[in-house]
Amino acid sequence: xxxxxxxxxxxxxxxxxxxxxxxxxxxxxxxxxxxxxxxxxxxxxxxxxxxxxxxxxxxxxxxxxxxxxxxxxxxxxxxxxxxx
Numbered sequence: 001x002x003x004x005x006x007x008x009x010x011x012x013x014x015x016x017x018x019x020x021x022x023x024x025x026x027x028x029x030x031x032x033x034x035x036x037x038x039x040x041x042x043x044x045x046x047x048x049x050x051x052x053x054x055x056x057x058x059x060x061x062x063x064x065x066x067x068x069x070x071x072x073x074x075x076x077x078x079x080x081x082x083x084x
Contacts, residue, residue, distance in 0.1 A: 007028070007031075010027075010028075010031070011024060011028070014027060017046060017050075018046070018050060019046055023042060023046065026042060027039055027042050027043075030042070
């Protein structure tokens with residue numbers, strides 16, 4: 001097993017990554033049991049969740065860019081499609 005830092009630093013890192021209290025408790029439970037595979041599952045799930053939010057926000061930004069393009073009548077790069 002690889003050392004990942006103090007318990008406090010792990011908790012802080014999980015909080016900084018937007019993990020909810022229940023997920024942090026689950027992670028620490030698997031940490032205490034040495035279940036790295038379960039820890040990685042939780043981390044991957046959180047990563048996928050955050051990445052999904054990024055992609056959703058990117059589509060929203062494209063919609064705003066398209067409206068700006070329409071209002072200004074000048075190109076801002078490429079003409080984005082707005083499908084959120």
